[in-house]
Amino acid sequence: MTAYQRTGALKAAIDLDLFTSIGDSPATAEEIAARLQCPGRGIRILCDSLAIFGFIAKSGSRYELTPDSAVFLDRTSPAYLGDTARFLTAPAIADAFANLAETVRSGRVHTSELGTTAPDHPVWVEFARAMGPMMVPPSQGAAQLVPLDPDRDTRILDISASHGVYGIAFAKANPRAHLVALDWEAVLAVAEENAAAAGLADRFSKIVGNAFTVDLGTDYDVVLVPNFLHHFNIADCTTFLKRVHAALRPGGKVVIVEFVPDDGRITPPAAASFSLVMLGTTPEGDAYTFAQFRQMLGEVGFHDPTLHPLPPTAASAVIATK
Amino acid sequence: MTAYQRTGALKAAIDLDLFTSIGDSPATAEEIAARLQCPGRGIRILCDSLAIFGFIAKSGSRYELTPDSAVFLDRTSPAYLGDTARFLTAPAIADAFANLAETVRSGRVHTSELGTTAPDHPVWVEFARAMGPMMVPPSQGAAQLVPLDPDRDTRILDISASHGVYGIAFAKANPRAHLVALDWEAVLAVAEENAAAAGLADRFSKIVGNAFTVDLGTDYDVVLVPNFLHHFNIADCTTFLKRVHAALRPGGKVVIVEFVPDDGRITPPAAASFSLVMLGTTPEGDAYTFAQFRQMLGEVGFHDPTLHPLPPTAASAVIATK
Numbered sequence: 001m002t003a004y005q006r007t008g009a010l011k012a013a014i015d016l017d018l019f020t021s022i023g024d025s026p027a028t029a030e031e032i033a034a035r036l037q038c039p040g041r042g043i044r045i046l047c048d049s050l051a052i053f054g055f056i057a058k059s060g061s062r063y064e065l066t067p068d069s070a071v072f073l074d075r076t077s078p079a080y081l082g083d084t085a086r087f088l089t090a091p092a093i094a095d096a097f098a099n100l101a102e103t104v105r106s107g108r109v110h111t112s113e114l115g116t117t118a119p120d121h122p123v124w125v126e127f128a129r130a131m132g133p134m135m136v137p138p139s140q141g142a143a144q145l146v147p148l149d150p151d152r153d154t155r156i157l158d159i160s161a162s163h164g165v166y167g168i169a170f171a172k173a174n175p176r177a178h179l180v181a182l183d184w185e186a187v188l189a190v191a192e193e194n195a196a197a198a199g200l201a202d203r204f205s206k207i208v209g210n211a212f213t214v215d216l217g218t219d220y221d222v223v224l225v226p227n228f229l230h231h232f233n234i235a236d237c238t239t240f241l242k243r244v245h246a247a248l249r250p251g252g253k254v255v256i257v258e259f260v261p262d263d264g265r266i267t268p269p270a271a272a273s274f275s276l277v278m279l280g281t282t283p284e285g286d287a288y289t290f291a292q293f294r295q296m297l298g299e300v301g302f303h304d305p306t307l308h309p310l311p312p313t314a315a316s317a318v319i320a321t322k
Numbered sequence: 323m324t325a326y327q328r329t330g331a332l333k334a335a336i337d338l339d340l341f342t343s344i345g346d347s348p349a350t351a352e353e354i355a356a357r358l359q360c361p362g363r364g365i366r367i368l369c370d371s372l373a374i375f376g377f378i379a380k381s382g383s384r385y386e387l388t389p390d391s392a393v394f395l396d397r398t399s400p401a402y403l404g405d406t407a408r409f410l411t412a413p414a415i416a417d418a419f420a421n422l423a424e425t426v427r428s429g430r431v432h433t434s435e436l437g438t439t440a441p442d443h444p445v446w447v448e449f450a451r452a453m454g455p456m457m458v459p460p461s462q463g464a465a466q467l468v469p470l471d472p473d474r475d476t477r478i479l480d481i482s483a484s485h486g487v488y489g490i491a492f493a494k495a496n497p498r499a500h501l502v503a504l505d506w507e508a509v510l511a512v513a514e515e516n517a518a519a520a521g522l523a524d525r526f527s528k529i530v531g532n533a534f535t536v537d538l539g540t541d542y543d544v545v546l547v548p549n550f551l552h553h554f555n556i557a558d559c560t561t562f563l564k565r566v567h568a569a570l571r572p573g574g575k576v577v578i579v580e581f582v583p584d585d586g587r588i589t590p591p592a593a594a595s596f597s598l599v600m601l602g603t604t605p606e607g608d609a610y611t612f613a614q615f616r617q618m619l620g621e622v623g624f625h626d627p628t629l630h631p632l633p634p635t636a637a638s639a640v641i642a643t644k
Contacts, residue, residue, distance in 0.1 A: 001332055001410045002410055003326060003328040004325060004326035004416060007325045007326040008418075008419025008422045008602070009419075009598055010323055011323070012422035012423040012425075012426055013423075015423035016423050016427065041429065041601070045598055045601040045608070048587045048594060049595055049598040052594055052595045094326060097327050097330025100331065101333070101337035103334075103364060104360055104365060107361035107363065266373045266380050267374075272370060272374055275367045275371065276327060276330075276367055276368070276370075276371040277327065278367070279364055279367040279368065280330070286363075
């Protein structure tokens with residue numbers, strides 16, 4: 001019942017850059033307070049709480065980073081993930097959990113009609129800014145799974161491109177590929193920025209709008225659908241995959257990235273519990289099993305669906321061929 | 323970072339009385355939805371999440387209570403604790419955790435000047451209503467530790483009586499004792515109700531007001547100080563204990579109930595992490611170690627302080643003699 005207090009402590013430590021202030025110099029609460037120019041009581045209590053929750057270690061009166069917090073929560077680390085806190089605790093997500101009973105009872109998102117599936121919902125700009133770094137390892141894993149023909153020009157469509165990280169990984173792995181990113185306009189600005197930073201400005205173009213209705217174009221070698229289908233019900237996912245099928249060239253592949261629970265729907269925990277986020281924030285979304293994806297994909301003409309975990313995240317890729 | 327989602331799922335299940343609806347009849351999501359007259363999707367996803375988080379068990383497509391949820395979360399159980407959710411997630415507590423960084427940075431409660439220590443703060447009525455049942459086992463344990471003289475009339479003062487459960491346990495264990503309960507006026511109504519329900523109406527009286535300034539009376543055999551001192555700094559606790567000392571008869575005992583961390587301040591976790599709640603909700607409160615209580619008590623003239631865990635809770639009693 002008090003789990004939210006762990007979220008609060010971790011978020012406060014990230015907001016204060018407390019992990020970075022410790023870095024590789026274990027320190028007392030007084031020393032950390034001096035580094036951060038904060039009063040001592042709050043830093044002492046927060047540090048003890050972080051030690052209790054396992055985010056830092058306490059030895060005598062000194063606190064030091066754990067191996068995990070050194071890699072992921074020290075801002076000087078290339079794998080820093082502290083910014084994910086901004087999205088994971090954004091009101092558009094967190095408010096859903098303040099009255100989940102009302103959502104269950106009514107069958108409707110209690111905060112708004114469409115939740116985060118509303119057109120141009122601003123939380124997706126936050127997502128694009130905050131979650132990109134976390135997607136780099138799985139995007140590289142996914143790109144390895146689907147090498148494109150190096151001997152001709154190829155085309156990649158990245159649906160709900162967001163930060164653009166998935167499309168960028170594919171484009172970097174395939175120097176003759178052109179990347180088309182689709183998302184809401186404000187979100188695409190982030191993808192465009194990231195593509196330019198990755199040196200892909202001249203192989204990048206955009207489609208602005210609703211992925212269910214906008215013209216997707218044709219003759220793609222691969223269509224990426226990362227973290228998109230879970231927002232919708234099975235019928236709408238199937239309708240959407242039919243559009244993807246039409247946009248691919250024969251032999252082209254769809255690469256769906258999702259949290260995919262086992263058939264029993266309670267394992268693996270990190271993937272399976274994602275359903276709850278979809279309950280809270282979308283009218284009809286869910287985390288789908290591989291059996292459900294196989295069914296949807298088969299229905300619209302894809303064949304040979306396969307499932308691939310994308311470590312170190314809890315996400316998996318579902319890949320199928322036109 | 324997403325721990326708050328566990329709070330949201332558990333609170334939703336309590337709000338919906340989902341645990342009670344399962345009771346000793348394991349059921350599918352469809353059956354539970356029918357029992358609760360809710361749409362199926364939300365119940366299915368919520369049940370899976372509760373299974374992932376360990377609050378219920380899933381076997382095939384049926385959900386059943388775990389031993390813990392059967393005892394504590396089924397409303398028909400005499401040990402039902404679901405109402406604690408109302409206090410543990412009350413805005414006066416939970417809002418503190420939405421921006422703990424600001425509290426740490428400023429050294430001030432970010433939601434209000436005095437946090438929950440403001441006079442007549444309404445959250446204490448919520449506390450008195452919601453938390454009483456959880457206090458029954460530790461209050462009985464505490465009463466066993468300090469038997470009063472059965473051969474004469476005795477007097478008990480219950481400071482910050484709240485639900486009154488501690489004083490009631492002492493009064494029931496000592497049939498010749500008169501119980502005086504002190505708290506804010508609206509809170510005392512709950513204590514009075516509970517004392518009457520326990521058959522103590524004719525051995526019960528009240529002192530309304532601020533425990534630091536109101537006349538406490540004299541000649542008490544025992545003064546109970548449950549869940550009170552953690553709201554204040556050491557100097558104020560010491561000043562307050564001096565008042566308690568003056569109110570006791572010679573040989574009388576003070577019984578402090580608190581979450582008491584070990585000297586290292588990070589164990590036991592449930593007691594030690596309580597400091598964080600005091601950081602978020604009070605200007606200067608903390609969870610104090612036994613060494614700190616020994617120091618405060620010695621300074622105002624108490625002797626022989628002892629520490630007693632009060633299972634099954636994370637609270638302990640600190641007892642000392644005038």
